[in-house]
Amino acid sequence: MAITKSHPGINVSVTSQGKLLPEYDNDEEETSPQTITKYIEAQSGAEFAIQIELQKPFPVHSVKFRLYLDGRSVCSRIVSEAQYAKAKSRVKRTIGSVTSIVAEGRCMIQKFCFSDLSIDDSHDQPVGDRLIDDLKTMGEITLKAYYIDGLKDVLSKPSGSESSKKKILDAGVIPEKALKGRALSHQAGLSAPVNMPYSASGHHTDFKYVDPNKQPFAVVTFKYRSKEALRSLLVIPRSPSPVPLEDRDTSTLTLDESRELLRPKSERDEVTRGIKEEVVQQKSNADKLGTIKRAAEDDDEISFVSSKRRQPRTTFNKHGIETIDLT
Incomplete structure (x- = not known):
């Protein structure tokens, strides 16, 4: 009250x-x-x-x-x-x-x-x-x-x-x-x-x-x-994280949960690790896509430059003086 x-x-x-x-x-x-x-x-x-x-x-x-x-x-x-x-x-x-x-x-x-x-x-x-x-x-x-x-x-x-x-x-x-x-x-x-x-x-x-x-x-x-x-508003607590199967009372487990618990822990950890890696990869792909998109929005024109730059041509006259052609 x-x-x-x-x-x-x-x-x-x-x-x-x-x-x-x-x-x-x-x-x-x-x-x-x-x-x-x-x-x-x-x-x-x-x-x-x-x-x-x-x-x-x-x-x-x-x-x-x-x-x-x-x-x-x-x-x-x-x-x-x-x-x-x-x-x-x-x-x-x-x-x-x-x-x-x-x-x-x-x-x-x-x-x-x-x-x-x-x-x-x-x-x-x-x-x-x-x-x-x-x-x-x-x-x-x-x-x-x-x-x-x-x-x-x-x-x-x-x-x-x-x-x-x-x-x-x-x-x-x-x-x-x-x-x-x-x-x-x-x-x-x-x-x-x-x-x-x-x-x-x-x-x-x-x-x-x-x-x-x-x-x-x-x-x-x-x-x-x-x-x-x-x-x-944090007035009441958010839903708690699920309790691991091995920490729960076996009488409260469903049939599927009981079967999952009987699987070797290494296999269950491998499945969990695979899911986490997939989520991380999806987030990474999304971040890369967002970076490419922002770059495209920031630049009106994209130019590509060759990684091999042309070397200037060098000649010598009859007096041995070096001449560099920059054209």
Whole structure:
């Protein structure tokens, strides 16, 4: 769980398929007692949710949690002081979907999910300022916590809305040059909508922020990437080199591996040496071809000079004076 140093009683995590996603430290991110950033692995199409847990001693005020996906405010949850009083040792909240009121008596629910980024490497698409700004927070789940008080229920009349669809950013096709080498792989999406009866009481909670500047007292960020992207960032280790057959447990070997192990080691070493030599030779050939190609590109005209140079003709006149013909 991600926990800020200044508020150890508030734990935040991301779940997917009913399990907590492993978290990895982000050593390059600047942190403070009020903020923390972790990396998590995103699997294409997998649904996810944000789990919040408040433990005793509870905060001194009610808390509003606002969720941002890829930089856009999506929804919020409130944990009140009255709920602290009812809890024995902890209060849990889960945010995993958005709700759109289609009409009175009916609503539509969609769960959060990881979606693949569509990246175009043709270099033909223009890169706008809006896209550059969107990419700054792409691949991030951020939860901000605010102290609030003066809570009271206010009667409100629900109205038809599809605004939750617009809250999720759809980046569309992204030119590869816009990424500028950043290891982005996914964006937040929504699952297929499910129609459910709308049973809200017609009330919403009114409140005021304790901080006059409406600043959060804690911020937790999860940067989600594919496993390949996490490896390229050295957040998780790369795949280890294969263990030699003779060092492995024989019960784990396949039939082909067992047969290979029975071959004399000298023969196996010879095969391995042959493969290595072939790879080295291929690399050498490629290097030579690259050198010839660069030389041809650098010279507009290639001249060939004979290795045997013509010797100058020498004669002597009647006085014995030597004459050299340089023509």
